[in-house]
Amino acid sequence: MSETTTDALTEALPKVSPVARMARRALGHHGFMIGATVLGLIVLMAIFAPLIAPHDPYAQDVSRRLIPPVWDAKGSWEHVFGTDKLGRDYLSRLIYGARISLLIGALAALISGVIGTALGVAAGYFGGKVDAAISYLITTRLSMPVVLVALAVAALVGGSLKIVILVLGFLLWDRFAVVTRVATQQIRHAEYISAARCIGCSVWRIVLSEILPNILNALIVVATLEMAHAILLEATLSFLGLGVPPPEPSWGLMIAEGKSYMFFKPWVIVIPGIALLVLVLAINLLGDGVRDVTAPENRN
Numbered sequence: 001m002s003e004t005t006t007d008a009l010t011e012a013l014p015k016v017s018p019v020a021r022m023a024r025r026a027l028g029h030h031g032f033m034i035g036a037t038v039l040g041l042i043v044l045m046a047i048f049a050p051l052i053a054p055h056d057p058y059a060q061d062v063s064r065r066l067i068p069p070v071w072d073a074k075g076s077w078e079h080v081f082g083t084d085k086l087g088r089d090y091l092s093r094l095i096y097g098a099r100i101s102l103l104i105g106a107l108a109a110l111i112s113g114v115i116g117t118a119l120g121v122a123a124g125y126f127g128g129k130v131d132a133a134i135s136y137l138i139t140t141r142l143s144m145p146v147v148l149v150a151l152a153v154a155a156l157v158g159g160s161l162k163i164v165i166l167v168l169g170f171l172l173w174d175r176f177a178v179v180t181r182v183a184t185q186q187i188r189h190a191e192y193i194s195a196a197r198c199i200g201c202s203v204w205r206i207v208l209s210e211i212l213p214n215i216l217n218a219l220i221v222v223a224t225l226e227m228a229h230a231i232l233l234e235a236t237l238s239f240l241g242l243g244v245p246p247p248e249p250s251w252g253l254m255i256a257e258g259k260s261y262m263f264f265k266p267w268v269i270v271i272p273g274i275a276l277l278v279l280v281l282a283i284n285l286l287g288d289g290v291r292d293v294t295a296p297e298n299r300n
Helices: 003-012 018-028 032-047 090-126 127-142 146-157 163-171 173-185 192-199 203-214 216-239 251-261 267-293
Strands: none
Touching: 003 216, 018 032, 018 267, 032 090, 032 267, 090 163, 090 173, 090 203, 090 251, 090 267, 127 173, 146 163, 146 216, 163 216, 173 203, 173 216, 173 267, 192 203, 203 216, 216 251, 216 267, 251 267
């Protein structure tokens, strides 16, 4: 077949838009679809918690304490996941607890992402003394254990939802900074960056329109990792009594309140533990899927 005929056939074929190609790749990526579906269901559950929850998550009834879940011989459909030591419905607290986990994970990742990305891009783009100063900050931050610092701050200031978000947001920026610094160093001498400088683009314009779009895949992966990390750290702080204060239905706090009964009523720990596992796994699957779908080599 001649080149003329091949070109004619190529032109005759319907052109597929980049959005359609990306949607096709997303639908064919099993990890992305599983993560997006599970995370979407959890987000919807958190948004419509007042409509879905069968009981008030704060209502106490000691006469109904530690009722087993419905799959137990002594369970009932009135309390599908049973009740806790104060007689509060476990399913309702689990549904409302999704709000706390998602809120802390998203806001902590946002705060740390803004700080870490700004520092990393500045270090990678300017280099020299700026890079040395920011590298020193990164090294200093990496020398401090996150859990110990978070525990110390929470113990001094007091545990609350706002304090947990701020503490985690200001402690988890190092991975963003390291990744964006290296990624920026790899592309700062690229031809399109040099061309942008030659036509007089400002530093802000170069960073926003040339650098950030080209390191977006790395940022997506780091953001999902840090969101999951923040959720687990909040559960750790709440388990130790220095996170979200009671009677808020935090999943970590639910595990802490049930640790005294773990050998006799194991479901009081297993249920919120599985919820944490599913949420963190869904976030990581979604992040990996978005990275694969939006990778530069898959955009053509």
